[in-house]
Amino acid sequence: MIQSSPSSKLHVGIIMDGNGRWATRRQLSRLRGHEAGIEAIRRVVEAAPKQGVGTLTLYAFSSDNWRRPKTEVSALMALLRFYLANEVESLVRNGVRLSVIGRRDRLPDGLSDAIGARGDRYCG
Secondary structure, rough: OOOOOOOOOOOEEEEEHHHHHHHHOOOOOHHHHHHHHHHHHHHHHHHHHHHHHHHHHHHHHOHHHHHHOHHHHHHHHHHHHHHHHOOOHHHHHOOOOOOOOOOOOOOOOOHHHHHHHHHHHOOO
């Protein structure tokens, strides 16, 4: 039996979906939608501990996403690379542990290594 109380830590999962559609409805580029999604997740990550969230799982890129136009997939990979280079240290300073799960064998050259280096360096 799982018991829950206000003092217990929650595990919340978020499927990061709809950013491109959000942007298209506002006559913005799909890339701008993905950037806005990152901004929204940043706010969630900052607020989560205050709301009793101990684990936050983000489902950010599914195997179906590889079917998107190559330019969009490349832009998403560039956003991940930027995030790894510019955001991880701040997260870890604030007690966030980054764990990337899922297949990495289809990622562009160097990106899987960058994920491993960030995880090992800051979270290992």
